[in-house]
Amino acid sequence: MKESPRHLVGYCGLYCGACGIxxxxxxxxxxxxxxxxxxxxxxxxxxxxxxxxxSLEHYAEFDQVMTGLVKLFGECPACVDGGGDPNCAVxxxxxxxxxxTCAECVEMESCEKLRxxxxxxxxxxxxxxxxxxxxxxxxxxxxxDAGYCYLDERI
Numbered sequence: 001m002k003e004s005p006r007h008l009v010g011y012c013g014l015y016c017g018a019c020g021i022x023x024x025x026x027x028x029x030x031x032x033x034x035x036x037x038x039x040x041x042x043x044x045x046x047x048x049x050x051x052x053x054x055s056l057e058h059y060a061e062f063d064q065v066m067t068g069l070v071k072l073f074g075e076c077p078a079c080v081d082g083g084g085d086p087n088c089a090v091x092x093x094x095x096x097x098x099x100x101t102c103a104e105c106v107e108m109e110s111c112e113k114l115r116x117x118x119x120x121x122x123x124x125x126x127x128x129x130x131x132x133x134x135x136x137x138x139x140x141x142x143x144x145d146a147g148y149c150y151l152d153e154r155i
Contacts, residue, residue, distance in 0.1 A: 005141045009133065010079035011094040011101050012117045013124030017144035019076070020151035022083070027074040030066045089113045103128040120150055 008016040016022045037043050046059035076083040079091060090113045094102060102108050103125045114121055128136045 005137045006133075007080060008078050008141075009101060009128075009137060010084070010121075011088075011099070012079075012090045012114060013101060013103065013121040013126075013128060014079075014117060014150070015124065015137075015140035015144065016076070016078040016083065017141055018148050018150050019084075020149050021073045022076045022078060023144075023149055024074070025149070025151065027070050030070050034066065090117070100133070101125060101128055103133075 005017065008022070010016055020026070042049070043059065043063070046056045050056040050059075078084075079088075084091075090102060090111075093113060094100070094105075097105065099105060102111065102114060105111070108114065108125055109122075114125075124136070124140075127139075131139075
C-alpha cells in the first residue's frame with residue numbers, strides 16, 4: 001500500500017482504501033480457510049471423504065482456485081496503478097481526457113460507464129465535486145481506518 005491517500009482515489013469515485021480487495025479480504029479469507037482445512041486435516045483426507053461427498057474428488061482443483069484468487073486479488077495496487085478491472089472503461093476514458101476523476105466530466109451524471117460501479121461511485125464523485133477531493137479523501141480514509149468497506153454493505 002502506498003503512503004498517499006490520493007493514490008487511493010479511483011477514477012470512478014470509489015475509494016480504494018474502502019475496497020475489500022484492496023484491504024486484502026480475499027487473501028485473508030483464503031488464508032483462514034486453508035488454516036481451518038489444515039487444522040482438521042481435510043486437505044489430507046479429502047480423497048477418503050469423497051466416498052461420501054463426491055464433490056470432494058475435486059479438492060485439488062479447489063486448492064488451485066484458492067491459489068488463483070490470492071494471485072489475482074491478493075495485493076491490489078489501487079486503481080491509478082492498474083488495480084481493479086484490467087479493462088476498466090472509466091479509467092481509460094479519464095486517462096484519455098486527462099481527468100483525475102470523472103467528477104471533472106460534464107457527462108458524469110449520465111455516463112453509462114459509471115453505472116457499472118453502482119451508487120457508491122456516483123455518490124463519491126458528487127461529494128468530490130461538492131467538498132473537494134482532499135476533504136473527501138480525509139472523510140473516506142477516516143472511515144476506512146475505522147474498518148469501513150463497501151463490501152460490508154452488500155453482505
